[in-house]
Amino acid sequence: MFSQMMSSLRPSPIQVMAERTRQAVATGHSVVDMTLGEPDFPTPPHVAQAAVRAISQGLTRYTPINGSLPLREAIVRKFGRDNDIDCTVADINVACGGKQVIYQAFLATLNPGDEVLIPAPYWASYADIVGMNGGVLKPLATRPEDGYALQPAQLDAAITAKTRWLVLNSPSNPSGTAYTPEQLLGFVEVIRRCRHQGFLILVDDIYEHILFDGRRFATLAALAPDLRDRILTVNGVSKAYAMTGWRVGYACGPRPLIEAMTKIQMQVNSHTSSISQAAAAAALDGPQDEVHRRCRIFQDRRDLLLQRFGAIEGLHTPKPEGAFYLFPDIRAFIGRRTPSGALISDDMAFADHLLAQGVSVVPGSGFGMPGFMRLSYATSDNQLHLAADRIAAAVEQLG
Numbered sequence: 001m002f003s004q005m006m007s008s009l010r011p012s013p014i015q016v017m018a019e020r021t022r023q024a025v026a027t028g029h030s031v032v033d034m035t036l037g038e039p040d041f042p043t044p045p046h047v048a049q050a051a052v053r054a055i056s057q058g059l060t061r062y063t064p065i066n067g068s069l070p071l072r073e074a075i076v077r078k079f080g081r082d083n084d085i086d087c088t089v090a091d092i093n094v095a096c097g098g099k100q101v102i103y104q105a106f107l108a109t110l111n112p113g114d115e116v117l118i119p120a121p122y123w124a125s126y127a128d129i130v131g132m133n134g135g136v137l138k139p140l141a142t143r144p145e146d147g148y149a150l151q152p153a154q155l156d157a158a159i160t161a162k163t164r165w166l167v168l169n170s171p172s173n174p175s176g177t178a179y180t181p182e183q184l185l186g187f188v189e190v191i192r193r194c195r196h197q198g199f200l201i202l203v204d205d206i207y208e209h210i211l212f213d214g215r216r217f218a219t220l221a222a223l224a225p226d227l228r229d230r231i232l233t234v235n236g237v238s239k240a241y242a243m244t245g246w247r248v249g250y251a252c253g254p255r256p257l258i259e260a261m262t263k264i265q266m267q268v269n270s271h272t273s274s275i276s277q278a279a280a281a282a283a284l285d286g287p288q289d290e291v292h293r294r295c296r297i298f299q300d301r302r303d304l305l306l307q308r309f310g311a312i313e314g315l316h317t318p319k320p321e322g323a324f325y326l327f328p329d330i331r332a333f334i335g336r337r338t339p340s341g342a343l344i345s346d347d348m349a350f351a352d353h354l355l356a357q358g359v360s361v362v363p364g365s366g367f368g369m370p371g372f373m374r375l376s377y378a379t380s381d382n383q384l385h386l387a388a389d390r391i392a393a394a395v396e397q398l399g
């Protein structure tokens with residue numbers, strides 16, 4: 001009944017844990033949900049008002065496939081202002097979230113067997129989207145002691161004639177790793193040496209505005225304008241403006257690639273909602289102070305959790321530089337037993353143990369890194385303290 005592709009589509013570990021969490025809550029358990037990949041803040045009021053205005057002004061018809069002109073103009077301004085990327089409205093694709101942009105990029109370019117290099121741990125959807133489009137994921141394992149940062153020599157060794165894409169996501173979901181300009185220039189050197197036909201780089205900047213400790217955001221296309229014909233810079237309003245439900249993502253890249261992605265989109269969903277597009281333009285063009293204020297809140301929450309986790313023996317948590325996730329090493333707990341005698345055989349068993357104690361997390365295997373776990377701290381300080389109390393108690397129970 002189903003296509004061959006379906007057999008390679010596994011349920012997302014995030015969805016599995018979210019479903020188990022729902023079940024636990026439905027049966028009366030108190031659970032701190034740390035599985036979620038979305039800010040807990042509301043969409044800023046001026047953005048919501050722009051959407052209401054769009055409705056009352058009748059902006060309720062089809063827009064151009066690659067995005068309404070006012071939104072693409074706002075995106076061009078954003079790339080110039082924030083990223084030092086000079087582009088025009090013809091270089092932009094707007095879709096239903098960064099996810100659709102990425103899907104279209106891979107669908108437009110991958111042939112069966114083409115390889116996609118992605119530093120691990122990685123956002124689980126990259127792996128599925130690559131597989132759905134016939135590509136072969138080549139994870140590049142990083143180490144907690146390097147802050148989960150890819151090393152240029154690793155990249156150099158991994159590129160082959162079959163490599164079609166390299167994916168760089170900074171700050172990263174799930175590790176929070178953010179590359180400095182110097183680190184990115186290390187990759188640029190490797191990429192410049194390898195000019196084989198059709199090698200592209202997908203730069204996923206969706207967490208750009210959630211960057212801590214005064215770091216300045218850097219992106220590949222600005223650092224290496226000579227590589228612009230090979231770089232697709234992806235971004236969106238979901239994380240920066242708490243607009244996950246509005247479904248607006250966008251990219252700037254080589255015009256032939258943008259045109260191919262737009263051609264695909266024409267037969268998929270035409271475009272994202274005209275109202276969401278008006279809201280996204282207001283977000284990009286509007287005041288940015290709230291974005292910075294929320295970033296400081298995320299930083300305080302990171303510090304709160306790091307301080308609490310530092311007191312839990314066996315839990316090793318590298319300090320993230322951005323995004324809103326922690327990615328602790330939990331290998332010290334594998335092989336131990338719960339009070340009922342159940343073996344913590346892997347990170348999924350550990351996640352189940354934590355859920356039984358009232359905290360839901362996503363096992364690291366879902367991000368290509370077994371033996372770790374991801375926690376989202378897009379929740380209140382009270383909930384974070386409660387989670388830390390429960391994790392400490394859960395660990396203490398292990399024999």
Ligand SMILES: Cc1ncc(COP(=O)(O)O)c(C=O)c1O
Nearest residue numbers: 037097098099123173236238249
């Ligand atoms: C790394 C990364 N890229 C892209 C996305 C896509 O976000 P959206 O489709 O909401 O724009 C996400 C969402 O979780 C993400 O974590």
